[in-house]
Amino acid sequence: MSPLTDFGTAHNSTLEAVDRLQKDGAYPLFPVITQREVTRAWIRPHDTAVDHPVTVFGSADYLGLARHPKVVQGALDATRRFGTGMYGIQAVGGYTTLHEELEEALAAWSGHPGALLFPTGMQANLGVLGTLAGPGDVVFADRFNHQSITMGLELSGAAVRAFRHNDPEHLAELLRTAGPPAGRPGRRLIVVDGLFSADGDLAPLPEIAELAERYDALLVVDEAHSAGTLGDRGRGAAELLEVRDRVDVITGTFTKAFASSGGFACAGTEMVRLLRHSARSYLLSAGLPAGTVGASLAALQVLAQEGEERRRRLRDNAAELRRALAAAGVDTAGSMAHVVVVPVGLMDRTARVARRLADRGLLVCPLIPPAVPIGGARLRLGVSAEHTADDIANAVRLLSEALAGEAQ
Numbered sequence: 001m002s003p004l005t006d007f008g009t010a011h012n013s014t015l016e017a018v019d020r021l022q023k024d025g026a027y028p029l030f031p032v033i034t035q036r037e038v039t040r041a042w043i044r045p046h047d048t049a050v051d052h053p054v055t056v057f058g059s060a061d062y063l064g065l066a067r068h069p070k071v072v073q074g075a076l077d078a079t080r081r082f083g084t085g086m087y088g089i090q091a092v093g094g095y096t097t098l099h100e101e102l103e104e105a106l107a108a109w110s111g112h113p114g115a116l117l118f119p120t121g122m123q124a125n126l127g128v129l130g131t132l133a134g135p136g137d138v139v140f141a142d143r144f145n146h147q148s149i150t151m152g153l154e155l156s157g158a159a160v161r162a163f164r165h166n167d168p169e170h171l172a173e174l175l176r177t178a179g180p181p182a183g184r185p186g187r188r189l190i191v192v193d194g195l196f197s198a199d200g201d202l203a204p205l206p207e208i209a210e211l212a213e214r215y216d217a218l219l220v221v222d223e224a225h226s227a228g229t230l231g232d233r234g235r236g237a238a239e240l241l242e243v244r245d246r247v248d249v250i251t252g253t254f255t256k257a258f259a260s261s262g263g264f265a266c267a268g269t270e271m272v273r274l275l276r277h278s279a280r281s282y283l284l285s286a287g288l289p290a291g292t293v294g295a296s297l298a299a300l301q302v303l304a305q306e307g308e309e310r311r312r313r314l315r316d317n318a319a320e321l322r323r324a325l326a327a328a329g330v331d332t333a334g335s336m337a338h339v340v341v342v343p344v345g346l347m348d349r350t351a352r353v354a355r356r357l358a359d360r361g362l363l364v365c366p367l368i369p370p371a372v373p374i375g376g377a378r379l380r381l382g383v384s385a386e387h388t389a390d391d392i393a394n395a396v397r398l399l400s401e402a403l404a405g406e407a408q
C-alpha cells in the first residue's frame with residue numbers, strides 16, 4: 001500500500017468494507033435521488049445506470065411538509081427578496097429581517113425567551129456544548145446521545161461522565177460521586193437526546209430534570225427528532241413529558257419535521273446572548289440562506305395551523321407500523337414514536353438488507369458504524385404523517401421478507 005493510500009488501520013478497514021459491499025452489490029449508501037414527491041422518490045443506486053421508484057421510509061420529513069405549497073412559497077419569496085447566498089457570517093451581513101423573525105418565531109414556539117439559528121443542527125450542538133461547558137466542568141451524558149453531542153463535548157474540554165442509556169439511577173450515582181466541579185463553582189451540565197435518533201426511545205426527562213435540579217446542573221435536551229412532532233403543541237419531548245420549563249436549553253434542526261435546513265438553540269435571554277457572541281460554530285460559519293430561513297418560517301406557520309392534525313396522523317401511522325412489525329415478528333427494540341428502529345447486528349448484514357429493500361422499492365436508513373457501535377448496526381424507518389395504510393403494509397411485508405431472506 002502506498003503511503004498516499006494508507007490512511008491507518010481504522011480508515012483502511014472502512015474502505016475495505018466499502019470495497020467489499022460494492023463488489024457484492026450490497027452497498028446501500030449514497031443512492032442518487034433523481035425525483036422526489038412527498039413519500040416517493042426515484043433513486044439511482046451507485047452501481048446502476050437507471051433510476052427506479054421507492055417509497056421513502058428513510059427520511060425525517062415526519063410531518064410531510066417538504067412539498068407543502070406554503071413552505072415552498074416561503075423559500076421562493078425569501079430567495080427573490082434576498083438572493084441565494086448569505087454573503088457572510090450572521091454577525092456581519094448574514095442576518096436578515098427573516099433571520100430575526102425566525103428567531104422570534106422559534107422563541108414563541110419553544111416557550112423559551114430567546115433563540116438563535118445555527119447553520120446546521122450539528123453546529124448547534126457543537127456551539128452550545130462547546131460554549132456552556134469548558135475545562136474544569138463536568139458533563140453527564142447519555143451513552144447513546146447523538147454524535148454531534150459527543151463531538152461538542154470533546155470540543156468543550158470538559159470532563160465527561162457517560163451514564164448508561166436511559167438509566168437515571170446510574171446518572172444519580174455519577175452525580176453523587178463526581179464531587180464539586182473544579183472550575184467555575186456549580187457548573188455541571190446534563191445533556192440528552194429527547195427522542196433518541198438511533199434507538200427511537202424517549203429520555204426519562206422528568207427523572208433527569210429532578211436530578212438536574214437536585215445537583216444544580218444545567219439541562220440541555222436535543223429535540224432534533226421531537227421538535228414539531230411530540231407534545232400537544234409540537235414543542236418536543238420536554239413538552240410531551242411535561243418538563244418544558246425545567247429544561248435550560250433545547251437544540252434542534254430544521255432538517256426533520258420543519259422540512260428545511262439549519263439548526264437552532266432556544267434558551268434564556270442571557271444564555272442566547274452568550275452563545276451569539278461566543279459559539280464558534282455560530283460566529284465563524286456563514287448564516288443560513290434566506291430561502292432556507294423563509295421555508296423554516298413558513299413551516300412554523302403551517303404547523304401552527306395544521307400541526308395538531310399532522311401530529312395525530314404521524315402518531316397513528318407510527319403506532320400502526322410498530323404494531324404490524326411486531327405482528328410479523330420483527331423486533332423494533334424500544335422504539336416508542338415515529339423513529340422506528342429494527343436491530344440487525346452486523347454491518348454487512350444490515351447493508352445487504354437495506355440494499356435489497358431499496359432494490360425492491362423501499363428506502364430505509366441503514367445505521368452502521370460509526371453512527372452506531374460495532375455489532376449494533378440497525379435499520380431506521382422514519383414514519384411520515386403522509387404515509388398511507390398501503391405504504392405501511394408494504395413496508396412491513398418487504399422488511400420481513402428481506403430479513404427472512406438474510407436469515408437463510
Ligand SMILES: Cc1ncc(COP(=O)(O)O)c(C=O)c1O
Nearest residue numbers: 120121122146148197224253255
Ligand atoms: C439527534 C440529532 N441531533 C443533531 C443532528 C444534526 O442535525 P443536522 O442534520 O441539522 O446537522 C441530528 C441529525 O441527524 C440528530 O439526529
